Amino acid sequence: MFQPMLLLSLLLPLVSAQCGPGAVFQSSSSRCLTFFRTATDFQSAEAICATLNGHLVSIHNTIDNTFVSSQAQKYFDGSAWLGAKTTAPDVTNPLNWYWTDGTNFDYQNYRVGEPSAQGSTACMQLQTGTAKWLTANCTSQLPFICSYSSSVTPTCPTVTIPSHCPSGYTWYDETDFCYKSTVRFTSFNDARSACQADGGDLASIHSQTENQFLVELSKAGITNKDKGHNDDVFIGLIYQNSKWQWTDGTPVTYLNWGDGEPNNMEKEWWTSLVADPHEDRNTEDTRWNNVAQIDMRAYICKRAPLH
Template sequence: MFQPTIFVFSFLIPLVSAQCGPGAIYQASGSRCLNVFRTASSFQSAEEICATLSGHLVSIHNTIDNTFISSQAQKYFDGGVWLGAKTTAPDVTNPLNWYWTDGSNFDYQNYKVGQPSPQGDTACMQLQTGTAKWQTTNCTAQLPFICSYSSSVTPTCPSVTIPSHCPSGYTWYDETDFCYKNTVRFTSFNDARSSCQADGGDLASIHSANENQFLVDLSKAGITNKDKSHSDDVFIGLVYQNSKWQWTDGSAVNFLNWGDGEPNNMDKEWWTSLVADPHEDKNTENTRWNNVAQIDMRAFICKKAPLH
Protein backbone atom coordinates (compact mmCIF):
# COMPACT_ATOMS: atom_id res chain seq x y z
CA MET A 1 0.00 0.00 0.00
CA PHE A 2 1.19 3.50 -0.85
CA GLN A 3 2.53 5.25 2.24
CA PRO A 4 3.09 8.94 1.45
CA THR A 5 5.52 11.16 3.26
CA ILE A 6 3.34 14.03 4.44
CA PHE A 7 4.35 17.52 5.45
CA VAL A 8 1.71 20.03 6.41
CA PHE A 9 2.38 23.75 6.58
CA SER A 10 0.64 27.12 6.86
CA PHE A 11 0.92 30.25 4.74
CA LEU A 12 0.90 32.38 7.91
CA ILE A 13 1.92 31.76 11.54
CA PRO A 14 1.47 28.02 12.15
CA LEU A 15 -1.50 27.32 14.37
CA VAL A 16 -2.24 23.75 15.42
CA SER A 17 -5.91 23.11 14.78
CA ALA A 18 -8.11 20.08 15.21
CA GLN A 19 -9.89 21.32 12.09
CA CYS A 20 -7.01 19.93 10.01
CA GLY A 21 -6.84 16.60 11.80
CA PRO A 22 -4.35 15.34 14.38
CA GLY A 23 -0.95 16.98 14.08
CA ALA A 24 -1.88 19.04 11.04
CA ILE A 25 -1.19 22.76 10.55
CA TYR A 26 -3.99 25.25 9.97
CA GLN A 27 -3.66 27.77 7.12
CA ALA A 28 -5.28 30.89 8.49
CA SER A 29 -5.34 32.56 5.07
CA GLY A 30 -8.32 30.95 3.38
CA SER A 31 -8.92 28.44 6.19
CA ARG A 32 -7.15 25.68 4.26
CA CYS A 33 -4.93 22.76 5.21
CA LEU A 34 -2.00 21.76 3.01
CA ASN A 35 -0.20 18.42 2.60
CA VAL A 36 3.04 18.04 0.64
CA PHE A 37 3.58 14.60 -0.90
CA ARG A 38 7.12 13.70 -1.93
CA THR A 39 6.06 10.59 -3.86
CA ALA A 40 6.08 11.43 -7.58
CA SER A 41 2.81 10.87 -9.48
CA SER A 42 1.15 11.92 -12.71
CA PHE A 43 -1.14 14.96 -12.56
CA GLN A 44 -4.28 12.81 -12.69
CA SER A 45 -3.09 10.39 -9.98
CA ALA A 46 -2.04 13.30 -7.76
CA GLU A 47 -5.47 14.92 -8.11
CA GLU A 48 -7.14 11.61 -7.27
CA ILE A 49 -5.01 11.27 -4.13
CA CYS A 50 -5.97 14.81 -3.08
CA ALA A 51 -9.62 13.84 -3.61
CA THR A 52 -9.25 11.12 -0.97
CA LEU A 53 -8.51 13.96 1.46
CA SER A 54 -11.66 15.77 0.25
CA GLY A 55 -9.43 18.31 -1.50
CA HIS A 56 -7.64 19.18 -4.72
CA LEU A 57 -4.17 20.00 -5.96
CA VAL A 58 -3.24 23.41 -4.60
CA SER A 59 -4.22 26.61 -6.40
CA ILE A 60 -2.28 29.89 -6.04
CA HIS A 61 -3.76 33.37 -6.43
CA ASN A 62 -1.14 35.89 -5.27
CA THR A 63 2.61 36.48 -4.93
CA ILE A 64 2.71 36.04 -1.15
CA ASP A 65 1.20 32.56 -1.27
CA ASN A 66 3.33 31.60 -4.29
CA THR A 67 6.57 32.58 -2.55
CA PHE A 68 5.63 30.86 0.69
CA ILE A 69 4.57 27.60 -0.95
CA SER A 70 7.77 27.34 -2.98
CA SER A 71 10.02 28.11 0.01
CA GLN A 72 8.27 25.56 2.23
CA ALA A 73 8.19 22.84 -0.42
CA GLN A 74 11.91 23.39 -1.11
CA LYS A 75 12.66 22.17 2.41
CA TYR A 76 11.60 18.70 1.35
CA PHE A 77 12.65 18.47 -2.32
CA ASP A 78 14.33 20.55 -5.01
CA GLY A 79 12.66 20.83 -8.39
CA GLY A 80 9.16 20.73 -9.81
CA VAL A 81 5.92 20.11 -7.93
CA TRP A 82 2.41 19.85 -9.35
CA LEU A 83 0.00 22.74 -8.97
CA GLY A 84 -3.68 22.19 -9.70
CA ALA A 85 -3.80 24.05 -13.04
CA LYS A 86 -4.61 22.33 -16.33
CA THR A 87 -5.61 23.31 -19.85
CA THR A 88 -7.30 21.19 -22.48
CA ALA A 89 -6.65 23.73 -25.26
CA PRO A 90 -3.39 23.93 -27.23
CA ASP A 91 -3.04 27.73 -26.75
CA VAL A 92 -1.36 27.82 -23.33
CA THR A 93 -0.77 31.58 -23.51
CA ASN A 94 -4.47 32.36 -23.05
CA PRO A 95 -5.39 32.41 -19.32
CA LEU A 96 -9.01 31.68 -20.25
CA ASN A 97 -7.95 28.21 -21.41
CA TRP A 98 -6.62 27.31 -17.95
CA TYR A 99 -8.60 26.13 -14.94
CA TRP A 100 -7.83 25.16 -11.34
CA THR A 101 -9.10 21.73 -10.32
CA ASP A 102 -10.63 23.27 -7.17
CA GLY A 103 -12.86 25.48 -9.36
CA SER A 104 -11.26 28.81 -8.39
CA ASN A 105 -10.40 31.51 -10.94
CA PHE A 106 -7.10 31.32 -12.83
CA ASP A 107 -6.26 34.90 -11.86
CA TYR A 108 -2.51 34.75 -11.11
CA GLN A 109 0.54 33.37 -12.94
CA ASN A 110 4.28 33.51 -12.29
CA TYR A 111 5.90 32.00 -15.40
CA LYS A 112 9.63 31.70 -15.87
CA VAL A 113 11.24 33.14 -18.99
CA GLY A 114 10.17 31.28 -22.13
CA GLN A 115 6.98 29.98 -20.54
CA PRO A 116 4.27 28.92 -20.98
CA SER A 117 5.23 26.47 -23.72
CA PRO A 118 2.80 24.25 -25.70
CA GLN A 119 2.57 20.58 -24.71
CA GLY A 120 0.07 19.45 -27.35
CA ASP A 121 -3.70 19.54 -26.90
CA THR A 122 -3.44 19.61 -23.10
CA ALA A 123 -0.92 20.80 -20.51
CA CYS A 124 -0.50 20.91 -16.73
CA MET A 125 1.38 23.29 -14.45
CA GLN A 126 4.36 22.78 -12.20
CA LEU A 127 6.02 25.10 -9.69
CA GLN A 128 9.82 25.14 -9.47
CA THR A 129 10.58 25.20 -5.74
CA GLY A 130 13.97 26.88 -6.10
CA THR A 131 12.74 29.90 -8.08
CA ALA A 132 8.98 30.05 -7.35
CA LYS A 133 8.49 30.19 -11.13
CA TRP A 134 5.90 28.23 -13.12
CA GLN A 135 6.20 26.19 -16.29
CA THR A 136 3.92 24.01 -18.39
CA THR A 137 4.50 20.27 -18.35
CA ASN A 138 3.14 17.11 -19.97
CA CYS A 139 0.41 15.86 -17.63
CA THR A 140 1.87 12.34 -17.58
CA ALA A 141 5.13 13.52 -16.01
CA GLN A 142 5.89 12.16 -12.53
CA LEU A 143 6.23 14.91 -9.90
CA PRO A 144 5.70 15.48 -6.17
CA PHE A 145 2.55 17.42 -5.39
CA ILE A 146 0.68 19.56 -2.86
CA CYS A 147 -2.90 18.88 -1.77
CA SER A 148 -5.19 21.56 -0.35
CA TYR A 149 -8.39 20.83 1.57
CA SER A 150 -10.86 22.72 3.70
CA SER A 151 -10.04 23.07 7.38
CA SER A 152 -13.64 22.11 8.12
CA VAL A 153 -12.92 18.61 6.78
CA THR A 154 -10.92 16.22 8.93
CA PRO A 155 -9.19 13.79 6.55
CA THR A 156 -8.61 10.19 7.37
CA CYS A 157 -4.96 10.57 8.14
CA PRO A 158 -3.79 8.88 5.90
CA SER A 159 -2.89 5.82 4.21
CA VAL A 160 -3.64 6.91 0.65
CA THR A 161 -3.67 4.40 -2.16
CA ILE A 162 -2.64 5.45 -5.64
CA PRO A 163 -5.37 4.18 -7.98
CA SER A 164 -4.19 1.02 -9.73
CA HIS A 165 -5.05 1.62 -13.37
CA CYS A 166 -2.55 -0.78 -14.92
CA PRO A 167 -0.77 -4.07 -14.17
CA SER A 168 2.88 -4.05 -13.17
CA GLY A 169 5.19 -2.79 -15.90
CA TYR A 170 2.48 -0.77 -17.68
CA THR A 171 1.99 3.00 -17.66
CA TRP A 172 -1.48 4.56 -17.72
CA TYR A 173 -2.19 7.50 -20.06
CA ASP A 174 -5.20 9.45 -18.82
CA GLU A 175 -6.06 11.01 -22.21
CA THR A 176 -6.73 7.62 -23.82
CA ASP A 177 -7.48 5.62 -20.65
CA PHE A 178 -5.19 2.82 -21.84
CA CYS A 179 -2.10 1.13 -20.41
CA TYR A 180 1.21 0.91 -22.32
CA LYS A 181 4.45 -1.01 -21.89
CA ASN A 182 7.73 -0.51 -23.73
CA THR A 183 9.74 -3.73 -23.95
CA VAL A 184 13.39 -3.41 -24.95
CA ARG A 185 14.17 -6.71 -26.66
CA PHE A 186 15.55 -7.28 -30.14
CA THR A 187 12.77 -9.24 -31.81
CA SER A 188 10.53 -9.66 -34.85
CA PHE A 189 7.10 -8.13 -35.38
CA ASN A 190 5.30 -11.44 -34.92
CA ASP A 191 7.14 -12.28 -31.69
CA ALA A 192 6.51 -8.76 -30.39
CA ARG A 193 2.79 -9.05 -31.10
CA SER A 194 2.61 -12.50 -29.49
CA SER A 195 4.19 -11.07 -26.35
CA CYS A 196 1.59 -8.27 -26.20
CA GLN A 197 -1.26 -10.72 -26.77
CA ALA A 198 0.03 -12.96 -23.98
CA ASP A 199 -0.44 -9.93 -21.69
CA GLY A 200 -4.03 -9.50 -22.86
CA GLY A 201 -3.31 -6.63 -25.25
CA ASP A 202 -1.82 -5.98 -28.66
CA LEU A 203 0.88 -3.90 -30.29
CA ALA A 204 0.10 -0.23 -29.76
CA SER A 205 -2.28 1.64 -32.02
CA ILE A 206 -1.97 5.45 -32.14
CA HIS A 207 -4.87 7.82 -32.68
CA SER A 208 -3.60 11.35 -31.96
CA ALA A 209 -0.48 13.49 -31.89
CA ASN A 210 -0.61 13.50 -28.08
CA GLU A 211 -0.73 9.72 -27.87
CA ASN A 212 2.12 9.53 -30.37
CA GLN A 213 4.27 11.89 -28.28
CA PHE A 214 3.44 9.94 -25.12
CA LEU A 215 4.74 6.74 -26.76
CA VAL A 216 7.85 8.52 -28.03
CA ASP A 217 8.60 9.66 -24.47
CA LEU A 218 7.88 6.15 -23.16
CA SER A 219 10.17 4.35 -25.62
CA LYS A 220 13.00 6.70 -26.61
CA ALA A 221 16.49 5.54 -25.70
CA GLY A 222 18.29 8.89 -25.89
CA ILE A 223 20.47 7.82 -28.80
CA THR A 224 21.09 8.98 -32.35
CA ASN A 225 20.34 6.08 -34.66
CA LYS A 226 23.01 5.29 -37.25
CA ASP A 227 21.49 2.06 -38.54
CA LYS A 228 19.83 2.79 -41.89
CA SER A 229 17.80 -0.42 -41.64
CA HIS A 230 15.65 1.14 -38.88
CA SER A 231 16.37 -1.74 -36.50
CA ASP A 232 16.91 0.84 -33.71
CA ASP A 233 13.25 1.88 -33.91
CA VAL A 234 10.19 0.59 -32.04
CA PHE A 235 7.42 -1.67 -33.37
CA ILE A 236 3.83 -0.40 -33.30
CA GLY A 237 0.80 -2.32 -34.56
CA LEU A 238 0.18 -0.83 -38.01
CA VAL A 239 0.36 -3.38 -40.85
CA TYR A 240 -0.45 -3.33 -44.58
CA GLN A 241 -3.01 -6.05 -45.32
CA ASN A 242 -5.69 -6.46 -48.00
CA SER A 243 -4.40 -3.37 -49.83
CA LYS A 244 -4.82 -1.04 -46.84
CA TRP A 245 -3.14 -0.05 -43.57
CA GLN A 246 -4.77 -1.58 -40.48
CA TRP A 247 -4.13 -1.63 -36.73
CA THR A 248 -3.66 -5.12 -35.36
CA ASP A 249 -5.99 -4.34 -32.42
CA GLY A 250 -8.82 -3.65 -34.88
CA SER A 251 -9.19 0.04 -34.01
CA ALA A 252 -9.89 2.67 -36.68
CA VAL A 253 -7.04 4.16 -38.69
CA ASN A 254 -7.97 7.78 -37.91
CA PHE A 255 -4.47 9.24 -37.44
CA LEU A 256 -1.30 8.84 -39.49
CA ASN A 257 2.17 10.23 -38.79
CA TRP A 258 4.44 9.07 -41.60
CA GLY A 259 7.90 10.53 -42.04
CA ASP A 260 8.73 12.46 -45.20
CA GLY A 261 8.47 10.16 -48.22
CA GLU A 262 6.84 7.36 -46.23
CA PRO A 263 5.32 4.87 -46.73
CA ASN A 264 7.43 3.59 -49.62
CA ASN A 265 8.72 0.29 -51.03
CA MET A 266 5.21 -1.11 -50.81
CA ASP A 267 6.24 -4.36 -52.46
CA LYS A 268 7.85 -5.55 -49.22
CA GLU A 269 7.66 -2.99 -46.37
CA TRP A 270 4.35 -3.92 -44.75
CA TRP A 271 5.11 -3.29 -41.07
CA THR A 272 5.54 -0.04 -39.14
CA SER A 273 8.10 1.39 -36.72
CA LEU A 274 7.91 4.45 -34.49
CA VAL A 275 11.09 6.52 -34.82
CA ALA A 276 11.47 7.32 -31.13
CA ASP A 277 15.06 8.55 -31.50
CA PRO A 278 16.43 10.74 -34.33
CA HIS A 279 18.15 9.17 -37.30
CA GLU A 280 21.57 10.50 -38.25
CA ASP A 281 20.67 10.54 -41.95
CA LYS A 282 16.91 11.34 -41.79
CA ASN A 283 16.13 13.63 -38.86
CA THR A 284 12.78 14.53 -40.44
CA GLU A 285 11.53 11.11 -39.33
CA ASN A 286 12.10 11.78 -35.63
CA THR A 287 8.90 11.02 -33.63
CA ARG A 288 7.24 9.89 -36.87
CA TRP A 289 6.62 6.53 -38.54
CA ASN A 290 8.40 4.45 -41.15
CA ASN A 291 7.17 1.36 -42.97
CA VAL A 292 9.72 -1.44 -42.79
CA ALA A 293 10.39 -4.90 -44.18
CA GLN A 294 10.40 -8.07 -42.10
CA ILE A 295 13.30 -7.17 -39.81
CA ASP A 296 13.95 -7.25 -36.06
CA MET A 297 13.61 -4.10 -33.93
CA ARG A 298 15.23 -3.10 -30.63
CA ALA A 299 11.88 -2.60 -28.83
CA PHE A 300 8.09 -2.77 -29.10
CA ILE A 301 5.13 -1.11 -27.36
CA CYS A 302 2.13 -3.05 -26.05
CA LYS A 303 -1.26 -1.46 -25.35
CA LYS A 304 -4.10 -2.85 -23.26
CA ALA A 305 -7.26 -1.76 -21.48
CA PRO A 306 -6.89 -0.51 -17.87
CA LEU A 307 -7.87 -2.50 -14.79
CA HIS A 308 -10.72 -0.22 -13.70
Protein backbone atom coordinates in the same frame (compact mmCIF):
# COMPACT_ATOMS: atom_id res chain seq x y z
CA MET B 1 34.98 3.80 1.16
CA PHE B 2 32.29 4.27 3.86
CA GLN B 3 31.01 1.31 5.86
CA PRO B 4 27.32 0.97 4.86
CA MET B 5 25.81 0.71 8.37
CA LEU B 6 27.96 3.56 9.74
CA LEU B 7 27.05 5.84 6.85
CA LEU B 8 23.39 4.88 7.17
CA SER B 9 23.33 5.86 10.84
CA LEU B 10 24.94 9.20 10.02
CA LEU B 11 22.56 10.07 7.21
CA LEU B 12 19.09 8.99 8.29
CA PRO B 13 18.42 12.07 10.48
CA LEU B 14 18.81 14.29 7.41
CA VAL B 15 15.63 13.13 5.67
CA SER B 16 11.98 13.66 6.47
CA ALA B 17 9.63 10.83 7.40
CA GLN B 18 6.43 10.30 5.42
CA CYS B 19 6.67 6.54 4.74
CA GLY B 20 7.97 5.26 8.01
CA PRO B 21 11.14 6.82 9.44
CA GLY B 22 13.18 8.70 6.86
CA ALA B 23 11.34 8.15 3.60
CA VAL B 24 8.86 9.58 1.09
CA PHE B 25 5.94 7.47 -0.13
CA GLN B 26 5.55 7.30 -3.93
CA SER B 27 1.94 6.33 -4.52
CA SER B 28 2.25 5.69 -8.28
CA SER B 29 4.54 2.71 -7.65
CA SER B 30 3.73 1.96 -3.97
CA ARG B 31 7.32 2.30 -2.83
CA CYS B 32 9.35 4.30 -0.36
CA LEU B 33 12.19 6.62 -1.34
CA THR B 34 15.03 7.72 0.91
CA PHE B 35 17.33 10.59 -0.10
CA PHE B 36 20.92 10.65 1.15
CA ARG B 37 22.85 13.93 0.98
CA THR B 38 26.34 12.60 1.70
CA ALA B 39 28.17 11.62 -1.48
CA THR B 40 29.57 8.14 -2.05
CA ASP B 41 30.45 5.83 -4.93
CA PHE B 42 27.85 3.74 -6.76
CA GLN B 43 28.76 0.41 -5.13
CA SER B 44 28.67 1.84 -1.60
CA ALA B 45 25.37 3.59 -2.32
CA GLU B 46 23.82 0.31 -3.50
CA ALA B 47 25.14 -1.46 -0.38
CA ILE B 48 23.52 1.17 1.85
CA CYS B 49 20.21 0.75 0.04
CA ALA B 50 20.49 -3.01 0.64
CA THR B 51 20.51 -2.37 4.40
CA LEU B 52 17.00 -0.95 3.89
CA ASN B 53 15.99 -4.12 2.00
CA GLY B 54 16.01 -2.08 -1.19
CA HIS B 55 18.15 -0.85 -4.07
CA LEU B 56 19.17 2.38 -5.73
CA VAL B 57 16.04 3.77 -7.33
CA SER B 58 14.87 2.61 -10.76
CA ILE B 59 12.64 4.73 -13.03
CA HIS B 60 10.30 3.37 -15.69
CA ASN B 61 8.14 6.24 -16.96
CA THR B 62 7.85 10.02 -17.17
CA ILE B 63 5.52 10.29 -14.18
CA ASP B 64 7.96 8.52 -11.87
CA ASN B 65 10.93 10.45 -13.27
CA THR B 66 9.23 13.77 -12.56
CA PHE B 67 8.25 12.71 -9.05
CA VAL B 68 11.69 11.41 -8.08
CA SER B 69 13.52 14.48 -9.40
CA SER B 70 11.09 16.93 -7.78
CA GLN B 71 11.44 15.20 -4.40
CA ALA B 72 15.23 15.00 -4.74
CA GLN B 73 15.45 18.77 -5.16
CA LYS B 74 14.19 19.13 -1.58
CA TYR B 75 17.32 17.40 -0.28
CA PHE B 76 20.17 18.31 -2.62
CA ASP B 77 21.14 20.24 -5.74
CA GLY B 78 23.03 18.84 -8.70
CA SER B 79 23.14 15.11 -9.46
CA ALA B 80 22.39 11.89 -7.59
CA TRP B 81 22.86 8.19 -8.28
CA LEU B 82 20.11 6.19 -9.93
CA GLY B 83 20.32 2.40 -9.88
CA ALA B 84 21.36 1.78 -13.50
CA LYS B 85 24.71 0.32 -14.53
CA THR B 86 26.15 -1.02 -17.78
CA THR B 87 27.31 -4.54 -18.55
CA ALA B 88 29.43 -3.43 -21.56
CA PRO B 89 31.33 -0.30 -22.69
CA ASP B 90 28.70 0.70 -25.31
CA VAL B 91 26.46 3.02 -23.29
CA THR B 92 24.27 3.88 -26.30
CA ASN B 93 22.73 0.40 -26.42
CA PRO B 94 19.82 0.15 -23.93
CA LEU B 95 20.34 -3.62 -23.81
CA ASN B 96 23.70 -3.04 -22.10
CA TRP B 97 22.04 -1.32 -19.12
CA TYR B 98 20.37 -2.93 -16.12
CA TRP B 99 18.67 -1.75 -12.93
CA THR B 100 20.11 -3.13 -9.69
CA ASP B 101 16.57 -4.01 -8.51
CA GLY B 102 16.22 -6.43 -11.44
CA THR B 103 13.50 -4.52 -13.30
CA ASN B 104 13.62 -3.88 -17.06
CA PHE B 105 15.62 -0.93 -18.39
CA ASP B 106 12.61 0.25 -20.39
CA TYR B 107 12.72 4.06 -20.05
CA GLN B 108 15.44 6.70 -20.41
CA ASN B 109 15.47 10.50 -20.21
CA TYR B 110 18.97 11.53 -21.29
CA ARG B 111 20.31 15.08 -21.36
CA VAL B 112 21.36 16.28 -24.82
CA GLY B 113 24.72 14.73 -25.66
CA GLU B 114 24.21 11.74 -23.38
CA PRO B 115 24.86 8.94 -22.77
CA SER B 116 28.64 9.33 -22.87
CA ALA B 117 31.15 6.49 -22.57
CA GLN B 118 32.98 6.09 -19.24
CA GLY B 119 35.36 3.26 -20.03
CA SER B 120 34.62 -0.41 -19.37
CA THR B 121 31.48 0.37 -17.39
CA ALA B 122 29.25 3.32 -16.52
CA CYS B 123 26.61 4.23 -13.95
CA MET B 124 23.61 6.54 -14.19
CA GLN B 125 23.02 9.83 -12.44
CA LEU B 126 19.92 12.03 -12.27
CA GLN B 127 20.31 15.78 -12.74
CA THR B 128 17.74 16.87 -10.16
CA GLY B 129 17.13 20.37 -11.52
CA THR B 130 16.23 19.21 -15.04
CA ALA B 131 15.12 15.60 -14.42
CA LYS B 132 17.58 14.57 -17.16
CA TRP B 133 19.96 11.60 -17.00
CA LEU B 134 23.67 11.44 -17.70
CA THR B 135 26.36 8.81 -17.29
CA ALA B 136 29.17 8.93 -14.75
CA ASN B 137 32.19 6.93 -13.69
CA CYS B 138 30.94 4.47 -11.06
CA THR B 139 33.65 5.59 -8.62
CA SER B 140 32.38 9.18 -8.64
CA GLN B 141 31.10 10.54 -5.33
CA LEU B 142 27.42 11.53 -5.48
CA PRO B 143 24.36 11.74 -3.24
CA PHE B 144 21.93 8.91 -3.89
CA ILE B 145 18.32 7.75 -3.75
CA CYS B 146 17.20 4.40 -2.32
CA SER B 147 13.92 2.66 -3.12
CA TYR B 148 12.23 -0.16 -1.25
CA SER B 149 8.78 -1.70 -0.88
CA SER B 150 6.28 0.16 1.26
CA SER B 151 5.33 -1.65 4.46
CA VAL B 152 3.89 1.42 6.19
CA THR B 153 0.55 2.99 5.38
CA PRO B 154 1.07 6.72 4.74
CA THR B 155 -0.37 8.97 7.44
CA CYS B 156 -1.94 11.18 4.78
CA PRO B 157 -4.52 9.66 2.42
CA THR B 158 -3.18 9.10 -1.07
CA VAL B 159 -5.04 9.88 -4.25
CA THR B 160 -6.01 6.73 -6.13
CA ILE B 161 -5.48 7.18 -9.86
CA PRO B 162 -8.10 5.10 -11.67
CA SER B 163 -5.59 3.30 -13.81
CA HIS B 164 -5.36 -0.21 -12.38
CA CYS B 165 -2.78 -1.15 -14.98
CA PRO B 166 -0.87 -4.43 -14.67
CA SER B 167 2.69 -4.27 -13.38
CA GLY B 168 5.04 -2.62 -15.85
CA TYR B 169 2.31 -0.69 -17.66
CA THR B 170 1.69 3.07 -17.60
CA TRP B 171 -1.81 4.54 -17.72
CA TYR B 172 -2.57 7.44 -20.08
CA ASP B 173 -5.63 9.38 -18.95
CA GLU B 174 -6.53 10.80 -22.37
CA THR B 175 -7.11 7.36 -23.88
CA ASP B 176 -7.81 5.39 -20.68
CA PHE B 177 -5.43 2.66 -21.85
CA CYS B 178 -2.31 1.06 -20.39
CA TYR B 179 1.00 0.99 -22.30
CA LYS B 180 4.33 -0.79 -21.88
CA SER B 181 7.57 -0.29 -23.81
CA THR B 182 9.78 -3.38 -23.83
CA VAL B 183 13.45 -3.05 -24.87
CA ARG B 184 14.31 -6.30 -26.64
CA PHE B 185 15.46 -6.95 -30.19
CA THR B 186 12.65 -9.01 -31.67
CA SER B 187 10.48 -9.51 -34.73
CA PHE B 188 7.06 -7.99 -35.28
CA ASN B 189 5.30 -11.33 -34.81
CA ASP B 190 7.15 -12.17 -31.60
CA ALA B 191 6.51 -8.68 -30.25
CA ARG B 192 2.81 -9.00 -31.00
CA SER B 193 2.66 -12.44 -29.36
CA ALA B 194 4.21 -10.98 -26.20
CA CYS B 195 1.61 -8.19 -26.12
CA GLN B 196 -1.22 -10.66 -26.66
CA ALA B 197 0.09 -12.81 -23.81
CA ASP B 198 -0.35 -9.72 -21.63
CA GLY B 199 -3.99 -9.38 -22.70
CA GLY B 200 -3.42 -6.64 -25.27
CA ASP B 201 -1.81 -6.04 -28.66
CA LEU B 202 0.85 -3.93 -30.27
CA ALA B 203 -0.07 -0.29 -29.77
CA SER B 204 -2.48 1.49 -32.07
CA ILE B 205 -2.24 5.30 -32.22
CA HIS B 206 -5.19 7.59 -32.87
CA SER B 207 -3.99 11.14 -32.16
CA GLN B 208 -0.90 13.34 -32.06
CA THR B 209 -1.05 13.49 -28.26
CA GLU B 210 -1.14 9.70 -27.97
CA ASN B 211 1.75 9.49 -30.44
CA GLN B 212 3.83 11.93 -28.39
CA PHE B 213 3.03 10.05 -25.19
CA LEU B 214 4.40 6.85 -26.75
CA VAL B 215 7.50 8.67 -28.00
CA GLU B 216 8.24 9.77 -24.42
CA LEU B 217 7.50 6.28 -23.11
CA SER B 218 9.83 4.48 -25.52
CA LYS B 219 12.64 6.85 -26.51
CA ALA B 220 16.22 5.98 -25.58
CA GLY B 221 17.44 9.59 -25.65
CA ILE B 222 20.08 9.04 -28.34
CA THR B 223 20.62 9.88 -32.01
CA ASN B 224 20.47 6.68 -34.04
CA LYS B 225 23.41 6.13 -36.38
CA ASP B 226 22.26 2.70 -37.58
CA LYS B 227 21.22 3.23 -41.19
CA GLY B 228 19.45 -0.13 -41.08
CA HIS B 229 16.87 1.57 -38.83
CA ASN B 230 16.69 -1.34 -36.39
CA ASP B 231 16.72 1.13 -33.48
CA ASP B 232 13.06 2.08 -33.79
CA VAL B 233 10.01 0.75 -31.94
CA PHE B 234 7.32 -1.58 -33.29
CA ILE B 235 3.69 -0.40 -33.24
CA GLY B 236 0.70 -2.38 -34.50
CA LEU B 237 0.12 -0.96 -37.98
CA ILE B 238 0.41 -3.52 -40.82
CA TYR B 239 -0.35 -3.54 -44.51
CA GLN B 240 -2.64 -6.41 -45.49
CA ASN B 241 -5.56 -6.90 -47.85
CA SER B 242 -4.32 -3.85 -49.78
CA LYS B 243 -4.74 -1.41 -46.88
CA TRP B 244 -3.12 -0.32 -43.61
CA GLN B 245 -4.77 -1.81 -40.53
CA TRP B 246 -4.22 -1.82 -36.76
CA THR B 247 -3.65 -5.31 -35.36
CA ASP B 248 -6.01 -4.57 -32.44
CA GLY B 249 -8.87 -4.06 -34.90
CA THR B 250 -9.43 -0.36 -34.20
CA PRO B 251 -10.07 1.91 -37.22
CA VAL B 252 -7.21 3.85 -38.82
CA THR B 253 -8.25 7.39 -37.90
CA TYR B 254 -4.77 8.97 -37.65
CA LEU B 255 -1.52 8.58 -39.59
CA ASN B 256 1.89 10.10 -38.87
CA TRP B 257 4.24 8.94 -41.63
CA GLY B 258 7.67 10.49 -42.01
CA ASP B 259 8.51 12.37 -45.20
CA GLY B 260 8.42 10.00 -48.16
CA GLU B 261 6.79 7.21 -46.14
CA PRO B 262 5.32 4.70 -46.66
CA ASN B 263 7.55 3.45 -49.46
CA ASN B 264 8.96 0.17 -50.82
CA MET B 265 5.47 -1.27 -50.65
CA GLU B 266 6.54 -4.51 -52.32
CA LYS B 267 8.07 -5.69 -49.00
CA GLU B 268 7.77 -3.09 -46.20
CA TRP B 269 4.43 -4.02 -44.65
CA TRP B 270 5.14 -3.36 -40.98
CA THR B 271 5.46 -0.09 -39.05
CA SER B 272 7.88 1.38 -36.54
CA LEU B 273 7.68 4.51 -34.41
CA VAL B 274 10.85 6.61 -34.74
CA ALA B 275 11.14 7.44 -31.04
CA ASP B 276 14.69 8.80 -31.44
CA PRO B 277 16.05 10.89 -34.32
CA HIS B 278 18.06 9.28 -37.12
CA GLU B 279 21.37 10.84 -38.06
CA ASP B 280 20.59 10.47 -41.77
CA ARG B 281 16.81 11.13 -41.78
CA ASN B 282 15.81 13.62 -39.13
CA THR B 283 12.46 14.33 -40.80
CA GLU B 284 11.20 11.00 -39.43
CA ASP B 285 11.80 11.94 -35.79
CA THR B 286 8.68 11.09 -33.67
CA ARG B 287 6.96 9.88 -36.84
CA TRP B 288 6.43 6.49 -38.50
CA ASN B 289 8.40 4.41 -40.97
CA ASN B 290 7.19 1.32 -42.80
CA VAL B 291 9.74 -1.47 -42.57
CA ALA B 292 10.47 -4.91 -43.92
CA GLN B 293 10.50 -8.09 -41.86
CA ILE B 294 13.39 -7.12 -39.57
CA ASP B 295 13.97 -7.05 -35.81
CA MET B 296 13.57 -3.81 -33.83
CA ARG B 297 15.16 -2.76 -30.54
CA ALA B 298 11.81 -2.35 -28.74
CA TYR B 299 8.03 -2.60 -29.01
CA ILE B 300 5.01 -0.99 -27.34
CA CYS B 301 2.07 -3.00 -26.01
CA LYS B 302 -1.37 -1.49 -25.37
CA ARG B 303 -4.16 -2.98 -23.34
CA ALA B 304 -7.34 -1.94 -21.56
CA PRO B 305 -7.04 -1.00 -17.86
CA LEU B 306 -8.33 -3.36 -15.19
CA HIS B 307 -11.13 -1.08 -13.97
